[in-house]
Amino acid sequence: MRKTCLGIAASVVMAATAAQAQETIKIGLIQPLTGSVAYNGKTDVNGATLAVDMRNAKGGVMGKKIDLVVEDGQCRPAESVNAAEKLIQRDKVVALAGAFCSSATLAVMPVAANYKIPLITGVSSNASLTEKGNKYFFRATETDELLAKSFAKVVFDTLKLRNVAYIGVNDDWGRGGVAEFEKQMTALGAKTVMKEYFEHGTTDFYTLLTKLKSSGADGAFVAAETQDGSIFVKQKAEFGLPVKVFGVGSWATADFIKLTGDASEGLYAAVPYASTMTTPKNKAFVDAYVERFKEPPGKYSAAGFNSLNIMMDAIERAGSTDAEKIRESLTKTNYEGPNGHFQFDAKGQATGFSVVLVQLQKGVPNVIATTTVEH
Amino acid sequence: MDFLLQLLANGLVNGTFYALSALGLTLIFGLMRVVNFAHGELYMVGGLIGWALTELVGANFFLALLIVVIATGAAGYLIDRWLIERVRNQGAESGILLTIGISIFLTNTALLIVGTVPHKVLSPFANKPLFLGPVVLTQSRLSIVAICAVLMLAVHLLIKHTTLGRAMRATVQDAMAASLVGIRTERIHGFTFALGTALASAAGALLGSIYVTQPTIGGLVSLKAFVVVILGGLGSFAGAIIGGLVLGVAEALWGGYFATGYVDAIGFALVIVMLLVRPYGLFSVKSERA
Incomplete structure (x- = not known):
């Protein structure tokens, strides 16, 4: 299964790489696509894909298209680290999002710090993650x-x-x-x-x-x-x-x-999110999501959507794909999502949004x- | 007192369900000497077919159950003739590896086809509370318990009182002697595995109407089924029933009077005690072997 999946994922990635011109900015996304929370991981990927497609339709970031590279982390620390290594070394992504389960995200954090690649999660809620002093890590969701x-x-x-x-x-x-x-x-x-x-x-x-x-x-x-x-x-x-x-x-x-x-x-x-929230941003998000995926978005769809938008905003503001500049720019996040306003504190924890x-x-x-x- | 009665009722209902989900495992071991590690996955396949028929096709629950039994029985026969046949009489390890392989294949095929979302088999029985004195039960639970009892009785009669059943028992006691008296032992093996498979998936379809069913459920089902058959004695039919009831009641009492958080541990504690005191389980079938 794992081999098949990776095989399919790899061929998709290769096809995508071949089809796109050189001038793209790659962002890596690690989510569980197999295993017990695969369903939830898939809805996160849907939200992220929607965010990227909407941005590309408006001309992308800094005039370049965003290329979202998705890897299966299976919600397991070891597989998620492998996925992160592959995304950073082979695909040369400039930023990472993921990896759903807190234990998996915790394992990816030092990898991101090691390569100096900014990492954002919209899902992992274990409070200790933002206490690690990892300055490349940002959390755009609530903690328990x-x-x-x-x-x-x-x-x-x-x-x-x-x-x-x-x-x-x-x-x-x-x-x-x-x-x-x-x-x-x-x-x-x-x-x-x-x-x-x-x-x-x-x-x-x-x-x-x-x-x-x-x-x-x-x-x-x-x-x-x-x-x-x-x-x-x-x-x-x-x-x-x-x-x-x-x-x-x-x-x-x-x-x-x-x-x-x-x-x-x-x-x-x-x-942290319900598709019946009444903000205008949410209405637009729900309409676009339902049209694309034929079901209302759940909390993980919103998480994927928000994470990617925050990251793309940061790259746009940084005006560069330099990791250090993106990280700097992320700390100045001021993003209005379907479920309210996001900004990061000194530890990379988001506040200001609604639950x-x-x-x-x-x-x-x-x-x-x-x-x-x-x- | 009411608290205890309710716990006992919960335990007995659950125990019956445990017994039912372990029958196929104990039967295949008792009559074929194959430890079937794909048992939980066959249960899962039954549940998913039951869901597909009742929810997607809109079939009647009992018709769906019948189709599940026939379809998985036929599949079980083919699994035996095409796969298990090749490793027969080559020691226990090859059988174990083969069934583990089948279980991985079934889980991932199911994941590819239906995905990860849990599903429910639709049954005609009501889920409204039913008050028997101080004890709360539901019509659906009582009905499934009754169907379980009928199924167990039917299988018991089949094995003990029909020519096919006698041939199955003869084959496991001494395959050579059985074939000398004209029993086609290869087919009998196939029928035995078919019966075990049909029982496992019937349990999946029945319990899928009470709980939920999903591709990754097999591991847990196998785990509980192994606890039940080790308690009752590997291969023993009566043992599986008693083992199931003991496990159900023990879990209910432990959860009720201590903590529900560690309820899964109680089954394994019982298994350890049983292996120390009576390694062949409550109902040993050791004497039946040639």
């Missing part, structure tokens, strides 16, 4: 910590949750999310009545739901991605539990809603509250 800080108050005030159960997938992201939300909610005065974790790929949540039922919680915070989250939500409906559910992860996506059906009615989710609390009603994520990510 910032998300919890921004949302705890909204959840406490709007949903009036007082006795809260915390449920998370048993990995660094799930445990981190639970810990951070619990801290913020407790500070506001909510009581923790249950705290449980489950493994990736869990098929049966009845035991957990039995506990949730007897815990007396009026709301449950759940950190889960599409597959686990959809099963949890369906089984909660089967169980007939009236507990409010507030989720983080990819909950407001078309696939999640399709998998859960009626069971998703009334769910709350905290997301939203949505409620799923009749299969549509309706925005209940919007808040801005600040330090």
Whole structure:
């Protein structure tokens, strides 16, 4: 599989290289195209492709076309490093975007620093990445910590949750999310009545739901991605539990809603992006995306779109493909995306953009509250 | 008390599902001495065909189940005659390598065709809560448990009380003697693998209506199925059922009274204890071998 994929990827790259004139600027994108999060990686690539095509249609950057070279990092550190090496050495890209999973991005960061190539991620949310002191690394998305800080108050005030159960997938992201939300909610005065974790790929949540039922919680915070989250939500409906559910992860996506059906009615989710956001920038983005890919964009589509736009803006401002100048220029980012305004702090962490609390009603994520990510 | 009853109900339902998803594995080992590492992937194929038929084609659930059983049974027969046939009687390793190869092939072919998105098999059973006293269940879970029981009984009768079943048992006990009395052992091997494959994919299609199914699900299914058959005794039919129920109830109680986060560990802890105390499992079939 890997060989075939790389083979296909290589031939695509070669065809693309042959077809394009010499005068292009290459940007490398590392995303998982195989493996368990391949679906999410693909939507990120779609968003990135759309950003590049829209820019090229307007004449490109510094009068040159942008050439997006996509590699499969499989969400694994080793494969992502291989992809980065290949993009830098063989394709001579001037900038990198990727690599989805925090562990994979963490492995690519020193490679980027080593070759002095700027690297931007729109997905990896582990807070420690921007604490590494890597000046070539930029993050155009929220961290788990910032998300919890921004949302705890909204959840406490709007949903009036007082006795809260915390449920998370048993990995660094799930445990981190639970810990951070619990801290913020407790500070506001909510009581923790249950705290449980489950493994990736869990098929049966009845035991957990039995506990949730007897815990007396009026709301449950759940950190889960599409597959686990959809099963949890369906089984909660089967169980007939009236507990409010507030989720983080990819909950407001078309696939999640399709998998859960009626069971998703009334769910709350905290997301950095929803296709129903009402900014004019978002409307244009959604229209273009739907026309091209026949489905509304999800949070990872927006992540890919934003990352590439921020990078292309930086190259344009730098007026050069010199890595050091692009890096300098990235620090002065002032970008207006579908989900708000992005600028980077000294550590390369973006702030100023919006995150939203949505409620799923009749299969549509309706925005209940919007808040801005600040330090 | 209500809490315990609900946990037991959850455990028994899950245990039945575990038993069903392990039957094909134990059957192929018991009657062919092949450790089938492609078991979870055959389960996955059944689930995906079930999804394609009910969701994309719009077929009736039971018709889809029947088509899954026949189609994968036929495929299983061909896998045996074309592939497993070539490594028969060449030691366990070549069989293991072959089935691992088949599992990689199936997963990646499925990924190429349907992608990574999880899918659900559509069933006619309602998912509304059903209250039996203090215990909550759903119509769909109860129905699938009933179908599981019928399937298990049917396979039991097939193996114990039909000419084909007797021929299967004769073949595994002594293939040479079986062929001397006129059993076409090559075909019997094919039929046995077909039966195991059909059971695995029937389980995938049935459970795909309760949970979800996707190309990468095979590994987890195989893992649980191995726990079940080691608990019950490799090759034992009754052992798989008891092993499944023990695992289901143990997981439910552990999750209910301790922490759900480490529930997968309980199965392996049980396996380690079992290997120390009764290495051949609860129902050893060692005596059946020639």
